[in-house]
Amino acid sequence: MLYLHPNYLPGAQISLNLRSCDCDDDKTARNVQATVVKAFTPFTMSQVLLVDVNPPVPDILPTTTTTFILKVYDPRFLQHRQGTKSSAPHPWTLAAETTAARRRAFGADILYRSTWWPDDNDDPGWEEYYYLNLQQMFRNELAAYTRLLSLQGQSIPQCYAHGTLVFPSPSKRMVVPRVLLLSYVPGPCLRAMHPSRVEPPAARALVDTVRAFGMLGVIHDDLRPDNVILFSPSADHYRAFILDFGNARVRTDQSDEEWECALVENDEPKLAEMMLDKLGIDYSPES
Ligand SMILES: Nc1ncnc2c1ncn2[C@@H]1O[C@H](COP(=O)(O)OP(=O)(O)O)[C@@H](O)[C@H]1O
Ligand SMILES: [Mg+2]
Secondary structure: OOOOOHHHOOOOEEEEEEEEOOOOOHHHOEEEEEEEEEEOOOOOOOEEEEEEEOOOOOOOOOOOOOEEEEEEEOHHHOHHHHOEOOEOOOOOOHHHHHHHHHHHHOOOHHHHHOOOOOOOOOHHHHHHHHHHHHHHHHHHHHHHHHHOHHHEOOOEOOEEEEEEEEOOOOOOOOOOOEEEEEEOOOOOEHHHOOHHHOOHHHHHHHHHHHHHHHHOOEEOOOOOHHHEEEEEEEOOEEEEEEOOOOOOEEOOOOOHHHHHHHHHHHOHHHHHHHHHHHHOOOOOOOO
16 A cells, blocks of 8 residues: 555645745745645655645635645655666655755755766765755746746636745754645546547647647646646536646746747647547547
8 A cells, every 4th residue: 555654644734834826925924724635646746735724814815715735845755766767766864855955055056956867875965856856846837837827727727825834843854845735626637538528629728728838938848648637617518727837847038039949849739639639539620
């Protein structure tokens, strides 16, 4: 059976320090208590949880629900640590995390930024590598949600708040994991759905959403059926929501020509069509 850390078992209490995505003013930071309802396991990169927020925090969260998705970017639970074909296991230890944090305080992390893989026996090096990776994923995801504000609640989840996990004190952890609080989009993922149940207009809308990402300055870079949820606003009618912007690239100072080039190179609308073709889902326009 899958081992789940007690912090993430149903019923576990999680303390957060959150600020609204609408207003980045420090004064809007709030301490928030959440109870784990369900963990979306196995965790791969971030830890994704369905949580109940109680008491409500009306100045930063909607009052229409208490149920949210919490994404925690704690490098301790990365799946990669278990080892891959090309990498030995690198289990988390507090000692290696502490050494990595001390080196970082002296500016030694610069070394790791330019090195793709740390040496296999360099445990603090791996801690730093994992730490930087998850920091980057958090930044990518927050930047993408900010850029895609106009699609939030329509074809991507709403991103309500960001902040940090607060470990119960005393805590020896040297990493303060970042978190995002998103709207919960109930429904099966695209992979779990029988192709005949996905109507062509919903499939076409999915491709249009991906095209809109590019126009709004975002390349998703992780389009796959697990990252698409089919939300059903009414019986037998589905709307596709795209999730998971951890790998996203957001346009910064690229000129129009440079960005157009990046879009042509990636051609994500075409990738979305290929994904639908592979699943046997019809997206052809009505004749
Ligand atoms: N907003 C959401 N609403 C409903 N389910 C979600 C939401 N966000 C994530 N999930 C569920 O959690 C899984 C993992 O989330 P994801 O954002 O893809 O993180 P990861 O980086 O671990 O792939 C998704 O495949 C989906 O089943
Ligand atoms: Mg995913």
